[in-house]
Amino acid sequence: MINIGRSGIQVDQEPNSCPVCNQLVSPNRTEMFKEVYTDNPHFSRYLSGLYECPSKKCGHLFLAHFERKSEHEGYTNGYFTYTHSTPNHFKPIAFDDRISTISPSFVEIFNQSANAEESGLSEVCGMGYRKALEYLIKDYCVSLQPDDSEKIRSMMLMQCINKYITDTNIKECATRAVWLGNDETHYQRKWQDKDIDDLKLLINLVVHWVVSCLMTQEYMQSMQRL
Known part of the structure; x- marks a missing residue:
């Protein structure tokens, strides 16, 4: 688990690529993270964090999205799991x-x-x-x-x-x-x-x-x- 610097907030992994330039990088984490509450106002279901691409050719900001997999606080899997990043600038796969x-x-x-x-x-x-x-x-x-x-x-x-x-x-x-x-x-x-x-x-x-x-x-x- 990775502690992102906020009290009680941990994620299983952080993004390892930039969705804008589609390059494998180690994005720079910012301090801007927001929890999203749905049915339970005291228990966040989703988490979004702002990252920056370190590539000099790109440098774009993007959001990494995480989801809490357990339904209740205190469960062993009650941390956030990385799902995807946006905006998604998809690079088509080339075939023969x-x-x-x-x-x-x-x-x-x-x-x-x-x-x-x-x-x-x-x-x-x-x-x-x-x-x-x-x-x-x-x-x-x-x-x-x-x-x-x-x-x-x-x-x-x-x-x-x-x-x-x-x-x-x-x-x-x-x-x-x-x-x-x-x-x-x-x-x-x-x-x-x-x-x-x-x-x-x-x-x-x-x-x-x-x-x-x-x-x-x-x-x-x-x-x-x-």
């Missing part, structure tokens, strides 16, 4: 041009989801990542089997993976990404020991293996056996 060409919708949806996650919308971004995955898989399958495009677009995602994905690495990673993606949309989670970071990692693995397959095809076509 092959992915952008095959599935521009995947790139757009994935970046919107990442933007939501950086803004602290942790309960909804997972559904966005799951949607991005579906676009990536189906658009890739359409590129492989254009004659079946309408059928692919209307199929359930797992059916599409089982029928059209032949590469073992893509299939296994995509299948597990679907499992975790479904957890983000359902009331009860099946994979209690996995979280949204695992989902993003699996999606990135799918991207990696799709790019590898596309690159392999390019060289096989451009370099025929003599």
Whole structure:
């Protein structure tokens, strides 16, 4: 826990990046912190603190937002947990041009989801990542089997993976990404020991293996056996 210099106020961590310039930094803490009270006028639920980016190229002020996780004072988790910083100047994630060409919708949806996650919308971004995955898989399958495009677009995602994905690495990673993606949309989670970071990692693995397959095809076509 970190004591921020005010009586009884401690946080689990402070921001380690600037939301304006998107650089990893150690922001300068100011003395301006404000507790936010909701239902209980004697027990603050949220905390906001003003920080300054130390980068000479930036130097912007920004707010770090914290939330008290316990419902009552005196609990061991009755301190504030860092959630996010604002204003959020999201820097889009760049994907290989092959992915952008095959599935521009995947790139757009994935970046919107990442933007939501950086803004602290942790309960909804997972559904966005799951949607991005579906676009990536189906658009890739359409590129492989254009004659079946309408059928692919209307199929359930797992059916599409089982029928059209032949590469073992893509299939296994995509299948597990679907499992975790479904957890983000359902009331009860099946994979209690996995979280949204695992989902993003699996999606990135799918991207990696799709790019590898596309690159392999390019060289096989451009370099025929003599």
